[in-house]
Amino acid sequence: MKVLLDFCVVPIGVGVSVSEYIAACQRVLKEAGLKHEMHMYGTNVEGEWDEVMTAVKKCHEVVHQMGAPRISTTLRLGTRTDKNQSMVDKIKSVKEKL
Numbered sequence: 001m002k003v004l005l006d007f008c009v010v011p012i013g014v015g016v017s018v019s020e021y022i023a024a025c026q027r028v029l030k031e032a033g034l035k036h037e038m039h040m041y042g043t044n045v046e047g048e049w050d051e052v053m054t055a056v057k058k059c060h061e062v063v064h065q066m067g068a069p070r071i072s073t074t075l076r077l078g079t080r081t082d083k084n085q086s087m088v089d090k091i092k093s094v095k096e097k098l
Contacts, residue, residue, distance in 0.1 A: 001048070001049045001079055002046070002047070002048060002049070002079065002080075002084065003046070003047065003048070003049045003052050003077050003078070003079050004044070004045075004046050004077065004078050004079075004085070004086075004087060004090070005044070005045045005046070005052050005056075005075060005076070005077040005078075006042055006043070006044050006045075006075070006076045006077070007042055007043060007045070007056060007073060007074065007075045007076070008041055008042035008043075008073065008074045009021065009022065009025050009059055009060070009063060009071060009073045010071065010072045010073065011063050011066075011068035011070070011071055012068065012069070012070035012071065012072060013068060013069045013070055014066075014067065014068050020066070021063045021066060021068060022038075024059075024062045024063060024066060025043070025059040025062065025063065026038060026043070028055055028058045028059050028062055029043065029045060029055055029059075032047075032051060032054070032055040032058070034046070034047045034051060034052060034055055035047065035086075035087070037087065042074075044087050046086055046087050049079070056073070056075070059073075060073070
């Protein structure tokens, strides 16, 4: 099943700047071959459910390995069975109505 996911990984206990941890998660997504787009408070990802969830888990594993004792992650996701929709399609649909 295809999923569109927005997630935000927040390492806790690592100081104020978290950009190195976010960069590590971006590398995980790239290595997984998933289409993704970072925004200022998270990352949008599209792909097959199991592949996307495996990548989210891998992000947690990598961030913990980097020394973060805690991680708080928010997920928002959507699936559809009536049509195959991409991240680009969703944005295009709204822009056409503006």
